[in-house]
Amino acid sequence: MRHILSIVVINNAGVLGRVVGLFSRRGYNIDSLSVGTSEDQRYARITVSVQGDDQVVAQIQKQVAKLVDVQDVFELKPECAIFRELCLVKVEATAAARPDIFNVASVFRANIIDVSTKTITMELNGDLDKTNAFIELMKPYGILEIVRTGLAAIARGAEKAKI
């Protein structure tokens, strides 16, 4: 099953390699990975989405926690966290198809960020299900490119990571 791990690391060079290495060693492919600075410049926040056996993921989590540069690691469960991902989609768009595409984009609250004579590029912000549904609906028009940032995740309510 899918696990979303949130990892707080000291912002040192090489820290991403150390974390990612522990997943690849167990043969676990990371579905998505997003990294950025946290509320404190000294720390970065890594969000990892990985498919795998609960026990093995729990094991990897403990090994991640052992890394010197790791401050905190925890799993974010869908029922008590918010997941977001930015997705950029470029589709073929003849003049005739444009109104339909605009309509779908509007329903999904996707922004049109570039229009050319033959293409439309949109940005969509959402969780996995919304993004996947949007991509499905765009397929008939001819998808040229998809770029996704990977999930960023945060706990609901007052819960927060140890920094």
Add this chain to the structure above:
Amino acid sequence: MNKLQLNGAEILIECLLEQGVDTIFGFPGGRVIPIYDALYKYKDKINHYLTSHEQGASHAADGYARSTGKVGVCLATSGPGATNLVTGIATAYMDSSPMVAITGNVPVPMLGKDSFQEVDITGITMPITKHNFIVKDVNELAETVRQAFHIARSDRPGPVLIDIPSDIQTASCNFSAKTPLAAVRESTRITPQKLNEAAELIHAAKRPLIYTGGGVIASEASAELCEFAAILGAPVCVSAMGIGGFPSSNEMHVGMIGMHGTAVANTLATECDFLIAIGARFSDRVVNNANGFASGAKVLHIDIDAAEIDKNICTAYSIVGDVKKVLSLLNPLLKKQDCTEWKNRVSELKAKYPNVQREASGALEGQYVIQRLSALAADKAIFVTDVGQHQMWACLNLQIEEPRKFITSGGLGTMGFGLGAAVGAAVANPGVPVINIAGDGCFRMNSIELATAVEYDLPVIEVVINNHVLGMVRQWQKLFFGKRYSATSLHGKVTDFVKLSEAYGAVAFNVTTPEEVDDAILKALALKKPCVINCEIGQDESVFPMVPLGKGVGQFILKEAE
């Protein structure tokens, strides 16, 4: 506070002194010349031992660490110097040995350009170190070295690498000395509730078995372990890393458990109803098949490393914390247990499977040599082994009474480990004979370190159990690969080990009959010098008991099928 203006190389040495280091093992090269220049300046305060090969330096630092509990330090240049340390670092990592490895590198502006003798050693050693550093600012050097030592010796010990580009070694900054931080051993998770629950489980057990590993030695918990075993009246089996943590002569000692464990330990593991693992990690060489390991038992796992809990074996209960601390808090909560029936079973098994499974043939045998070494030297020597059949015979036959008197490459199984490690142990323990039990395959790999033992006149005795084959692999080929002896014969190599050793300046002799063994050992011990005893044994002596791969530990075989 006195502030000094020093260059990076001098700061490094000052920091080593600050950490109490008076010994390092290394090999110079282009990118560590400034460090060697500083070592020249500080030669009255710090002893540098020049090995024949960087790998030897890494094993020596490891042997130094394992025989003392102090952090071992090795030093090598960039590129090939650094990569030659890798096997030694991985060996230390697998066996949780505290080590700081220092490498030079090309100057910071030349990094990443495939410069001469450049290698990304922090990248290479990322998965085999507790942590590693590359220092790119001389102002950060001192704190980095301090942090490296603190990490190496704290919690579960392990190796840390510091890569220092050569321009950082020559750059200067202010330096002021600091008192080193005391090692930290995780104990925040040991709660009264956890201890009481553990005590309750222990009291409910009818057939408890204690299984201990290297964590008992790292934590210096032997006394607490002996008390614990006495209260429970439970047998104690050990992993290869645990040897010495519990005295071999103790009546509750049942020997090593696992693939080549004793028949007694492996039978008890299948019959026990409660297994208490202490400072051990359920390695696959202990467990074999997880489904056939202590399957009728509840497991209590006590270890300092949370990541070991439920990794290889799922446990009913666990306490994460320093083993010494846990046992010293747990022992007072325990009532003396009376497991007479279980104790009788232990005695019965000990009578059924005496320690020696050997039928004397009249010819010289490896196990006989090791038994004589144990009888004649175990009270005064430190034993080291290489890896293979001789190692398992040593694990099964040496009587080791104290921690840090038996040093072996358990996790990585590094052939060629022994001689370098013996050099390190001998340097760390002046006047103590250090006996490395090696196979001929292992001796061939790193015999060059004899030159180091000779140069520093160390009382290292290399006992080569010479069967002219790569015996352990050959044993597998014999038992499981239809006797297809692919590349395991060394008969074609006609090296005369006595002449080779003499060429290095060591004393050496051949032993070919059982009658010569005692004299040879006593002579070597009396010499107090580097000495090689080449023992010619047959090629077909196997290691038994043996649990075939994939079988439960109870399914051991005691001899070859007729």
